[in-house]
Amino acid sequence: MALLELRRVTMRFGGLTSVSDLDLDVDPGQVVALIGPNGAGKTTAFNVVTGVYAPTEGSIRFAGREIAGRRPHEISRLGVARTFQNIRLFRGLTAAENVRVALAAAKRSGLFDVLRPGSWRRQETTLCAEAVGLLERLGLSHVADTAAGSLPYGDQRLLEIARALATRPRLLLLDEPAAGMNPSEKQDLGALVARLRAEFGLAIVLIEHDVRFVMDLAERVSVLDHGEKIAEGPPEAVRRDPAVIEAYLGAPDAGGAPA
């Protein structure tokens, strides 16, 4: 059974249909890439899955449970984590605190746990150790005590992934994780994504513009254009699909100037 199942999901904002009749399946442990030109509805699809928007129509099932229209923090607690296209870290907190707050939120320690003397201290020690461990796995331990807002761009992207992992997700949504990275950083990121999937047994959906980056990484590629899925399949097949080439480059015989 698929871990994530979108059926005929439609998201309209007034007269604008941003995502239209989208079907998408992600199996446990699978890496799926979502590609498409600007404005194709990729990020909106993420926002609908994570509860930022409630879909206008359609059903979204995660691990067999209907999650369409549930609130973002509830969906996160079910095991869906994400990163953002325009990095959203807690800039005033240190890297370690960014991870720690997510670990604590996943444990759902309440207001009154904090005021209980013994268990509080024990929990603090465990959480700090876990945070350091996670940062280490992403190669960020040297910046643990640096304010997130003053980290270099690449580290900020990694830290966002670390924070997402801290919620112990089963599905990770990465919104353009390679944006703004140079080729060697991209290569490292690709290796990291493959490793995360193996180590954490994660299913990963990633949005990406760089088709080459996606080719080696994803088992399956779904292509969106104007909110509709125009192609889906193994990377190589999708790459040769005429509909995809048209979406990206325009039709060869369209006559008018390409947009």
Add this chain to the structure above:
Amino acid sequence: MSSKRVAAFALVAIVLLALDAWLPSWLNPYYATIVTRIGIAVVAAVSLQLVNGFTGQFSIGHAGFMAVGAYTSAAFSVYVGAGWLESLLGLLPAPLARSLFYPLVLASGGLAAAVAGFVVGIPALRLRGDYLAIATLGFAEVIRIAILNVDAVGGARGFSIHAAEHPAADLRFEGFGAVYAVVVVTIVVVARLVYSSGGLSFRAVREDEVAATSIGIATTRIKVEAFVVASFFAGVAGALFAHSEGYVHTNSFAFLRSFEIVVFVVLGGLGSITGAVLAAAVLTAAPELLRGLGEWRMVLYSLLLIGTMLLRPQGLLGNREIDLGWLRKRFG
């Protein structure tokens, strides 16, 4: 509990007892009043810091919750507590009877304010920024005007904390013990809340709400929690104020009072507990110490505020704390 903690508790208790027993006899009543008011200002400022500084919500109605606490505790003392205190005084030595009685009074004020904070917080905290500020300000005024029209607590005449039918029970708080015990508890609780992993949620909400929900933080819940805790301590501060003065009037909780507390928080540095303590202490003492200047007093006070904001726009301490780590770095 470790021996270190026991020692810390003992030290705090001894200091408080010393303050309580020795300082009032040595200080003249005028300075004693200032010392008490500093303590109350610190409690109000540190509790508001939780909402404004750490959770990033801009509330400017803190005096409203102080009023709820002040009047509820005063009514409790006069109508219920006086009889209890009288019987307690008959059974136990006076200091013991009072130290059993005071927490009840403070709790009545704190709990009433916490309930008010919950009721106001749930709708108000869905608003952001300016809108939240106006809603909290409006609420504080509503509370004040409402109390002004309740005859049981004196209405416009104010309310004297004195029960005629229980002459033996002096309901006024004396000494600094109660005030500074509350100061210590407030600082410890707020520090615990915001500097633990669970409490990082408060600052996460301040930094980025969308990201906070994406990692499973229920942001509205966190805001309401901060608001309720802050209201509780504001209510306790109000109860302290009422019982150290022996008389309450709604004028003490007008919007200028709310504003004053916001000034403590901003001037001390948003996101700094020790900053709030420092600013509350200095700015409560300053108008009194400047009294020699006659009518120039408030001019100088204002200049002090303007100057600080020009030189330290991030507040006296920014978002740093003067804690053990800081002291070690400076002097260790």
